[in-house]
Structures are given as C-alpha cells and as structure tokens.
Amino acid sequence: MMVDLCVVNAGESPAPLGLGLHPLFVRRGAERIRFTAAGAWRNGLDMLRSAPIDGGLWNHSEGQPVGAQELDNDFFGWEGAACIESGQALPIRITASAIFSILRVFTPPGQDFFAIEPVSHLTDAINGACAPGAGMFIAEPGAQLAGSVWIGADSVS
Numbered sequence: 001m002m003v004d005l006c007v008v009n010a011g012e013s014p015a016p017l018g019l020g021l022h023p024l025f026v027r028r029g030a031e032r033i034r035f036t037a038a039g040a041w042r043n044g045l046d047m048l049r050s051a052p053i054d055g056g057l058w059n060h061s062e063g064q065p066v067g068a069q070e071l072d073n074d075f076f077g078w079e080g081a082a083c084i085e086s087g088q089a090l091p092i093r094i095t096a097s098a099i100f101s102i103l104r105v106f107t108p109p110g111q112d113f114f115a116i117e118p119v120s121h122l123t124d125a126i127n128g129a130c131a132p133g134a135g136m137f138i139a140e141p142g143a144q145l146a147g148s149v150w151i152g153a154d155s156v157s
Contacts, residue, residue, distance in 0.1 A: 006146040009139040016126055016136035017145045019099065020119035025084060025092070027066055027112050032085045034063035035103060038077025041122065048124050049074060060105075066114050071107045074122050076134055078103040082116050083154070093154035094118065097147035101134060118149050 009015045025031070039054035057069045063085060082103060084092040100118035107114045125135045137145050 001151050003149045003151070004146070005148070006144055008144040009141055012141055014138050014140055017139045018119070018121040018125065018136050019145055019147055020104070020117060020121075021096075021100075021149045022104075022115055022117045023094075023151060024113045024115050027107075027114050028086065028088075030086050030088065031066040031114070032063040033060055033066060033082065033105065033114075033116065034085060035075070035082035036061045036079045037075035037103060040073045040075045043073060047072065049122060052076070066107050067109065069107075070109050071105045073105060074119075075103040075105060076101070076122070078118075080118075084116065090153040093150075093152060095150045097149070099145065099147035100149065120145065120147065 003021055005019045005021065007017050007019060009017060037060070039052050040058045041049035042051045042053045044050035057064060078101065080096050080098060080100065082094045094116055096118035099120050102119045102122055104117035104119055104123065105115070106117065121136050122134045139145060
C-alpha cells in the first residue's frame, strides 16, 4: 500500500507545514520492531521531548520486542525504513520519503495495537526550536510539502 501525502499553503503569508502518517498495527505478542536511527528524545512529565538519548533499549537496529519498554517517543536520524517482524508471517516493511525525517514509535502498555509513525517533524515542533530537518517547514504562499509512505509484506528483510 502506498500513501501519498501533500499539503499546500493556500494562505497569503508564509505558514508552518508538517506531514505524518499514523498507522496502527495489531499486537499479538511476538512482534519486534527494527529500524536504524541516531537516537531518540526522552519525554518529560508533560510527554513532550526533554532530552536526546541513545543506546540500550532505544537502539532498534537489531530489533526490539514491542513492549520491551513503553514508547511514545520520536526517533531522529531515522534512515526511512522500518520492519515489523513477528516470526509468524512475512515481515511488514515501512518505507518513507526523505521528508519523513522522524519516526514516532508508540507502544502503549496493555493494548492490542502499536504504531510506527513516519513524520516530517518532532512532536510539538511548532512551539520550540528544533535541529535542522526536524522542525516544521515554513512554506511560502502556494508552496507544498509532499511525501510518500509504503507499507507492505516483504519476503526480504
């Protein structure tokens, strides 16, 4: 499945734009998430990003079980591809255009779902400073922001 997203600044002055896709996946208990990212943002008590972190359970390059830790975090330096492995079926691959520089991972405890979310900017980017490539895009009138996300079964992981 390919999802194409596009937003256009139809206003008369520059405006912040961002895109994101928030697919949910069924959690059956054996899923592992695999992707490469430079690090993640730890959340503060308000659930907004507070400090960058890396390593340990935050490193998903070799795969981490869904639920190994509760996540509702942004991963930065994401390379645009993620894989959900279950051992019971073909892996699900998620591939996103370069515009989606952040991967949000949401693994709520006790729920039968989780989310792997390619987004163009950090959570709450509109209210704070961000590193280059992680903030909102400022679009001139008539300008657009566009990208694609592919999600599908993959026989090669």
